[in-house]
Amino acid sequence: MAITEENPGYKWVGTRPIRPDGLEKVTGKARFGADLVLPGMLYGKVVRSPHAHARIVSIDTSAAESMEGVKAVITGADFPDLAANGAHPSDIDVANNAIARDKVLYEGHVVAAVAAITREQAEAAAKAVAVTYEVLPHVLTVDEAMADNAPLLHEAMITKGVDPAPEEPSNIASKILHERGDLDQGFGEADAVVEREFTTKPVHQGYIEPHAAVADANSDGRAHIWCSSQGHFQMRAYTATVLGVSPGTLKVTAAEIGGGFGGKTVIYLEPLAVRLSQRAGRPVKLVMDRDEVFRATGPTSGTRIKVKMGVSKDGKITAAEVWMAYEAGAYAGSPVGAAGMTAIACYDIPNFVVEGYDVVCNKPRVAAYRAPGAPMAAFAVESVLDELARNIEMDPIDIRLANAAVEGTQASYGPKFPRIGFVETLEAIKEHPNYTAELGPNQGRGVAAGFWFNAGMMSSATVHVNENGTATVVTGSPDIGGSRQSMALMAAEELGIPYESIKPVVADTETVGFNDVTGGSRVTLATGAAVVDACRLIVEDLRGRAAKTWDVEVDQVEWVDGQAQHVDGAQPPLSLNDLAAKSGRTGGPISANASLNSRGVGAGFSTQLCDVEVDPETGVTRVVRYLTAQDAGRAISPDYVEGQMQGGVVQGIGWALNEEYIHDTEGVMENPSFLDYRMPVASDLPMIDCAIVEVPNPAHPYGVRGVGEVGIVPPMAAVGNAIHDAVDVRMTELPMSPIKVLEALNENDG
Amino acid sequence: MKYVAPSSVEEAASLLSSSPSAQVFAGATDVVPQIRAGRPAPDVLVDLKKIKELVALNSDGDKWTVGAATPTAYLTEDEAFSHEFPGLSEAAGLIGSDQIQNRSSLGGNLCNASPAADSVPAMVVNGVRAVVAGPNGTRVLDVSEVVTGPGQTALDDDEFIVEFEIDKMPSRSGDAYLRMIPRTEMDIAVVGAGARVTLADDGSIEQAVLALGAVAPTVVRIPDAEQALVGSTADEETLNAVAAAASEACDPIDDKRGTVEYRKQVAGVLAKRAVVIAIERAEQRNGTN
Numbered sequence A: 001m002a003i004t005e006e007n008p009g010y011k012w013v014g015t016r017p018i019r020p021d022g023l024e025k026v027t028g029k030a031r032f033g034a035d036l037v038l039p040g041m042l043y044g045k046v047v048r049s050p051h052a053h054a055r056i057v058s059i060d061t062s063a064a065e066s067m068e069g070v071k072a073v074i075t076g077a078d079f080p081d082l083a084a085n086g087a088h089p090s091d092i093d094v095a096n097n098a099i100a101r102d103k104v105l106y107e108g109h110v111v112a113a114v115a116a117i118t119r120e121q122a123e124a125a126a127k128a129v130a131v132t133y134e135v136l137p138h139v140l141t142v143d144e145a146m147a148d149n150a151p152l153l154h155e156a157m158i159t160k161g162v163d164p165a166p167e168e169p170s171n172i173a174s175k176i177l178h179e180r181g182d183l184d185q186g187f188g189e190a191d192a193v194v195e196r197e198f199t200t201k202p203v204h205q206g207y208i209e210p211h212a213a214v215a216d217a218n219s220d221g222r223a224h225i226w227c228s229s230q231g232h233f234q235m236r237a238y239t240a241t242v243l244g245v246s247p248g249t250l251k252v253t254a255a256e257i258g259g260g261f262g263g264k265t266v267i268y269l270e271p272l273a274v275r276l277s278q279r280a281g282r283p284v285k286l287v288m289d290r291d292e293v294f295r296a297t298g299p300t301s302g303t304r305i306k307v308k309m310g311v312s313k314d315g316k317i318t319a320a321e322v323w324m325a326y327e328a329g330a331y332a333g334s335p336v337g338a339a340g341m342t343a344i345a346c347y348d349i350p351n352f353v354v355e356g357y358d359v360v361c362n363k364p365r366v367a368a369y370r371a372p373g374a375p376m377a378a379f380a381v382e383s384v385l386d387e388l389a390r391n392i393e394m395d396p397i398d399i400r401l402a403n404a405a406v407e408g409t410q411a412s413y414g415p416k417f418p419r420i421g422f423v424e425t426l427e428a429i430k431e432h433p434n435y436t437a438e439l440g441p442n443q444g445r446g447v448a449a450g451f452w453f454n455a456g457m458m459s460s461a462t463v464h465v466n467e468n469g470t471a472t473v474v475t476g477s478p479d480i481g482g483s484r485q486s487m488a489l490m491a492a493e494e495l496g497i498p499y500e501s502i503k504p505v506v507a508d509t510e511t512v513g514f515n516d517v518t519g520g521s522r523v524t525l526a527t528g529a530a531v532v533d534a535c536r537l538i539v540e541d542l543r544g545r546a547a548k549t550w551d552v553e554v555d556q557v558e559w560v561d562g563q564a565q566h567v568d569g570a571q572p573p574l575s576l577n578d579l580a581a582k583s584g585r586t587g588g589p590i591s592a593n594a595s596l597n598s599r600g601v602g603a604g605f606s607t608q609l610c611d612v613e614v615d616p617e618t619g620v621t622r623v624v625r626y627l628t629a630q631d632a633g634r635a636i637s638p639d640y641v642e643g644q645m646q647g648g649v650v651q652g653i654g655w656a657l658n659e660e661y662i663h664d665t666e667g668v669m670e671n672p673s674f675l676d677y678r679m680p681v682a683s684d685l686p687m688i689d690c691a692i693v694e695v696p697n698p699a700h701p702y703g704v705r706g707v708g709e710v711g712i713v714p715p716m717a718a719v720g721n722a723i724h725d726a727v728d729v730r731m732t733e734l735p736m737s738p739i740k741v742l743e744a745l746n747e748n749d750g
Numbered sequence B: 001m002k003y004v005a006p007s008s009v010e011e012a013a014s015l016l017s018s019s020p021s022a023q024v025f026a027g028a029t030d031v032v033p034q035i036r037a038g039r040p041a042p043d044v045l046v047d048l049k050k051i052k053e054l055v056a057l058n059s060d061g062d063k064w065t066v067g068a069a070t071p072t073a074y075l076t077e078d079e080a081f082s083h084e085f086p087g088l089s090e091a092a093g094l095i096g097s098d099q100i101q102n103r104s105s106l107g108g109n110l111c112n113a114s115p116a117a118d119s120v121p122a123m124v125v126n127g128v129r130a131v132v133a134g135p136n137g138t139r140v141l142d143v144s145e146v147v148t149g150p151g152q153t154a155l156d157d158d159e160f161i162v163e164f165e166i167d168k169m170p171s172r173s174g175d176a177y178l179r180m181i182p183r184t185e186m187d188i189a190v191v192g193a194g195a196r197v198t199l200a201d202d203g204s205i206e207q208a209v210l211a212l213g214a215v216a217p218t219v220v221r222i223p224d225a226e227q228a229l230v231g232s233t234a235d236e237e238t239l240n241a242v243a244a245a246a247s248e249a250c251d252p253i254d255d256k257r258g259t260v261e262y263r264k265q266v267a268g269v270l271a272k273r274a275v276v277i278a279i280e281r282a283e284q285r286n287g288t289n
């Protein structure tokens, strides 16, 4: 189902052709990060801290170095000391996270790495690296980290964003604050007020492909890196920073990527592989095991969030007060900033205070995860809103409609919204048959909504017309969500040639202009716009060549259906094929580049409807029906848009029901495997029904908004609200595992 | 590490006696992941799957025999077997996934000696016997005697299970197995409950056997629940007594997969539900089979 404001009669945009990367993937030919093998290549292995917090007293590598097959052993001392060089604090954190210098800050923190001829030799040598630690007391949660006299991760950390600045260091890296209106007045006007406190656990992005990198260093200081990432330009920049070299000395080739969800926008193995390769004089491959992926990469924050909201009888939100603390893991940089901006962004609220804290603790440094920061805040806010709607006996969609942000609303985080499609997603849910489907015993229905900014940023594209009139579309945006198909569809539309005649390619850092990471749901928007720009340059060029051929003015030539046509039909048309064949006589090869800094981001909204069935005797929750409505702006590739919508929901359901990092009292992760880190399996889920809403983004040539992230924002609250509807317990802790649901049910009975 | 694949029980037995650290395996769905995870590998791995009688499912007049290395998929796919022992068949069908069940065996599930092994409570309630081969010939053990603790069995280092014997299901009898996992598959039982009942002509329960998995170091029977059931029609009061006895029989641990409280409460729920299903099945097997 799609709501389309206008149907421009596109030929390719909005169709569902076969994906360009499909054949190689289903035949096993696609090369992922770990697939590359180079002549003479060594295998590396990383040595990791067994302690959550410790000072490194000494590292003795001599035994490892003398072992059979071992060609290189490196430690933090093999990298420049960025702090001593006065580098930017965030660069120092990137370097120290890649390999510890003085202190290890979480179990799994890298302390050394080895390279050897065989994997077995490397594993044996890694075990032989002798590290002496002075174990320090650790803090695992925001509560522990914010407690008085908590052990400090960074002895000099002074909270930013507080005026005057505190004199004492703490584990609070920064504070954020958004305010409007008068809270007391707002709560005074409320007919119903609900106040609740929520906690969520760190969860991992759970990409199937573990991190992997191959590096081949040359004696002239240059190096080539192959890795699986969401942005090889970013990998180049970070790796250069950690190694203390110019980015231009590094070439990075993007491998096919087996999922990232934000977790592959940061470096882990790349600088280690380069340094090992330099030391050994041979290429080196590093691949993480799954338990390393869990222990040392990715997760998003565990949180504690308090929400107080009031509504008047007619459902208008009169005031909202939100307090949130987000775990950053070992280094500053939790997504609490985005959380603060998104928490109440769906609604037009006159009086609010949103206050947030970025808190370091002894867990792996958090990385971006789909709409970073927003889902936990939405869990809290949307749960409270559900309770308020019940208190005033209002339909959950109607209460959201009564407060929905629309074009012109001053967003809670500052700017006025341009045309947005939140209301349309709410209406799409209401009109769908799922909204009135009958519920069985122990079943319940929940609604929740979510907002995400979407990003723009920098992109480049090159389009080459081949001599037979086909085209190659080159970008530098790794394809994690189907962007090659979207690029090809937009190029086909612009050039007027079949989708099948276009080959979309992701090129290395030396072959195409700069591209920011594939993240922030930005690629179809920004890289897509660069592709459209490059295609339009090609069309201009082709019109010029036709004009020259016909000896007429350019304005006499139109480009229609892949052909140059004379406006009066005075000349027989020249197809792209004809023009390409004659390119040597009309000005040489036909190609164009376009680079841009994003024009006009279009915000994304999603509203979701979840039906669950709860077993009241075991606490097990099964999702029995699920509908997601999301404003795509324009669905260039509806298959992929639905895939993103469904993927976000499924990850959100996992987050809601079973996923969590479990640590023992020493700060060691207890469940670093897919057996005990319980992501949903296929049989856990019903078909996720999709309602694509299309309210075009006026600032993009095809109206694209970006669809990769907002889908994960509502699910936890949608599931929690459905559980409440089913069995009358209000779940305020994630995951809403059978154990917790049964505890809550027991309390209700007792 | 050496891999050997004997073709007879005798050959396998002599291999085990001659190399002290030899270990048998069938599907290797426990053995290989354990070695990958860092458990020391044995010097010799003895593959039992090349011995014909160890990969077979047969029934004669009185009993079924299941070769110890038979893929558990046989138990779910054989219509006669799964009709007669739906509980045991369903337990076998819960192990991992289709891919795992094409490899996994009852012998491996039992001898890996995990407290959470799914087929074991279902074997225990059905009185399954294990035929064990060793240097001095064979002996027969009740399945309930095989596992002595987590990772521990009553078998000697040079012994292995050849096959399982299961007496035919009497008429007016039925079995059931239920497990609790947070997901729907690819998970380890937080609680497992097996039940088997035989009904008297008047519809009351003549015989009942209940066993729980994942709630104690080994599978536990629930004698109090069994006694409460015998002579009853499993009315609500009796079922509540069954649940209470099941919770009481548990000796679980708190771990990342479940809490003591949760395991106890849910053991009661599953025991009760398993009994109800077993009774329904017994009623359907009304002397015709």
Ligand SMILES: Cc1cc2nc3c(=O)[nH]c(=O)nc-3n(C[C@H](O)[C@H](O)[C@H](O)COP(=O)(O)OP(=O)(O)OC[C@H]3O[C@@H](n4cnc5c(N)ncnc54)[C@H](O)[C@@H]3O)c2cc1C
Pocket: B023, B024, B025, B026, B027, B028, B029, B030, B031, B032, B033, B048, B068, B069, B094, B095, B096, B097, B100, B103, B104, B105, B106, B107, B108, B109, B110, B111, B112, B116, B117, B118, B119, B155, B159, B160, B161, B162, B186, B187, B188, B189
């Ligand atoms: C992804 C996955 C999911 C799983 N899910 C489940 C599940 O849901 N439920 C469950 O119960 N288990 C599960 N398991 C564990 C495993 O699959 C089962 O325990 C299976 O039944 C083991 O059988 P196997 O033949 O593969 O054993 P193997 O790995 O071959 O052997 C296991 C152990 O038993 C010993 N052994 C094997 N055969 C004999 C014999 N004939 N005599 C004496 N000793 C013997 C071996 O020496 C070894 O110690 C899962 C495993 C995986 C990898």
